[in-house]
Amino acid sequence: MSQPRRRAPRQAEAERNDRALLRAAREVLAADGAHASVAAIATRAGVGIGSLYRRYRTKEELFQKLAELSLDIWNEAAERALAEEDPWEGLAGFIAACAESGHGSLAPVAGTIEITEEMRIKNERSDRLLAALVERAHRAGVLRPDVTPVDISLLIEQLGRSPVLDQLRARGREDLVEAATAARRRLIAIAVDGLRPCHARPLPGDPPSDRLFTERWRRPAGE
Amino acid sequence: MSQPRRRAPRQAEAERNDRALLRAAREVLAADGAHASVAAIATRAGVGIGSLYRRYRTKEELFQKLAELSLDIWNEAAERALAEEDPWEGLAGFIAACAESGHGSLAPVAGTIEITEEMRIKNERSDRLLAALVERAHRAGVLRPDVTPVDISLLIEQLGRSPVLDQLRARGREDLVEAATAARRRLIAIAVDGLRPCHARPLPGDPPSDRLFTERWRRPAGE
DNA sequence: CCTATAACGGAGCGATTCGCTCCGCAAGGA
DNA sequence: TCCTTGCGGAGCGAATCGCTCCGTTATAGG
Known part of the structure; x- marks a missing residue:
């Protein structure tokens, strides 16, 4: 020794x-x-x-490591976005980068793994960065005014998972993966354009609560 | 007897x-x-x-019945949309109705069940109706010109599954289901607004091929 | 009321799949 | 060459799968 x-x-x-x-x-x-x-x-x-x-000693440990890496990638993308001069280009690029990164697939493990201290810290930082991005865009008037950071988070999650892409990959049709990726890129572009402040009607309902995130990641009662 | x-x-x-x-x-x-x-x-x-x-004699038979019902719902929504006078309101309402109907969850069974004759027929009708809706909107100039019917189909599928909603339900948090539904409704509104023809840049890449649908529903080799 | 019967719930079958352990083997630096 | 380190995967008990089978329950007709 x-x-x-x-x-x-x-x-x-x-x-x-x-x-x-x-x-x-x-x-x-x-x-x-x-x-x-x-x-x-x-x-x-x-x-x-x-x-x-x-x-990795257990399956859970592997997933925790994966979650931490995702948060790193998101945070780096957010910082690059803040470094961008144009507030709109920064935010739009950030959303697209997160959605396309493929790291949005972690949603299904929410609540099934223990939240590590590292995950908690990186997640707090992630919240702060996104809030800054959104506020800057709002102040510049390039983002529709009734959109909140939680809306953006939910949008990234919604766009991050691609039913088409996931299933094609699951069935081994790698020949169509590229086409599916390109197709999703168009959908992302459409959704992001919908965030611009040139639309007649305000968004329906009240702004979403961030409990939609926090509650999902809480472990269920018992363990 | x-x-x-x-x-x-x-x-x-x-x-x-x-x-x-x-x-x-x-x-x-x-x-x-x-x-x-x-x-x-x-x-x-x-x-x-x-x-x-x-x-239902087998699990597959149950899923086939479910698929046929979904197609019925979509087709009825498409006909209501065509009956609407305003081409834009018709299309936008159709997309929102399909996405919110909850019948988009069938994606994961694609390719795992045999396609019944009834499914095939109803699906053909569905294709025709959507093409008519899109063409009418294009002709009226209320839809961004580079959007195709396949884009719309993919968008509906993308918006139809809600990771948040699905998971909250899976974990029995019925108390948050309503909030998640309302939050998704905002995302749908955002994405639909992105389809209007007031945006600077054209959509990236080539229009998507409908093989992204047909290939996914084909049974794999053997059986 | 009673009887006949369609529809009920769920224990339990064999087969499969799960997370994980354990061990014989391969690869490469000293 | 030997020794260390990482390798792949057979196989464990437990859990879960789709589905069958049967004793029980609720209701329409007499």
């Missing part, structure tokens, strides 16, 4: 596998929802089940 | 149960996706498994 240890012989392969696992987990989660199985994830990554469990 | 038979003793209860089953099947399908189980459907309907299997 106190001796100078040897170097790891297959470290490069391990790192490659880790990346493949995280990517596969995201895809399988998108395709199979909450019922995604570890076997399916390992197979999709081209990796043995043993390798998965050497890195 | 040739005698005048007795009347059915519990026929009223049977009809109530049938409606409850179809409604429950839709909800469970929305919440659990392709892995929805017959036991979950029966439980949600407040009905025994035996009663389900008396009416």
Whole structure:
């Protein structure tokens, strides 16, 4: 133990596998929802089940890591958006980036995994960044005035999951994945254009409460 | 056999149960996706498994019935939309009605059930009606010109599934279902406004191919 | 009232799938 | 060469699947 240890012989392969696992987990989660199985994830990554469990002690731990990575990606996108000079281009680009990132597929695990301290912190930061983006756009008058940050969050989640794309991938039709991605990009463009302040009628109903998010991620009673 | 038979003793209860089953099947399908189980459907309907299997010989038969009902609902909505005088109000109302109907949850069963003759016929009619709606709106100049009927179909499917709503229902938080429905209604309004012809940039990429639908509903090789 | 019967609920079948453990083997640095 | 590290996947008990089967219950007709 106190001796100078040897170097790891297959470290490069391990790192490659880790990346493949995280990517596969995201895809399988998108395709199979909450019922995604570890076997399916390992197979999709081209990796043995043993390798998965050497890195993540449980399925839950893998999903927690995945959630933290998603929050990182969203936060980086939000900061890039704030660095953009044009308030509208920043916000629109942020929405499109988040929706297309494929990291929106985490929704089905909401409430099934424990929220780690890291997730909590990154999520708070995410809330602050989005609020800043929306407020800046409002102040510049480039966003319809009755849209709230919660509306934007819900819109990103709604656009982030693509039933078509998920199912084509689940059935192995990789030949159509590109067409489906391009098609969704058009839908995102349509929805984002609907956020501009040039529309006759105000949005229906009251602004949505953020309890729609917080309550979903709470673990159910018992454990 | 040739005698005048007795009347059915519990026929009223049977009809109530049938409606409850179809409604429950839709909800469970929305919440659990392709892995929805017959036991979950029966439980949600407040009905025994035996009663389900008396009416539908297999799980597939239940889903086929559900698909036919959805197509009926969509077609009726499309005809009401064509009867509307204002081409824009007609199309916008049609999209909102389809998206909110809750019958969009059938996507996950695409490709897992045999397409009945009735489904095929009703689907053809559905295609014709939508094409007419879109063309009328285009001719009136109230719809952005680069939007195709396939775009509209994909948009309806995208808006029809609500990750938030599905999951809240799956976790039994009926108290938040109404808030989630109202929130989605705002998103639908946003997306529909994005279809108006007042936007600077054209939609990205080529118009989507309808193979994105047809290929998904084809059974995989074998069986 | 009673009787006949259609419709009921759900225990339980075999088959499948789940998350996860464990171990024999391969790869590469010293 | 040997030793360390990571590898793949067979297989465990438990859970869940679609579906069958049967004893029970509620109601129309006499």
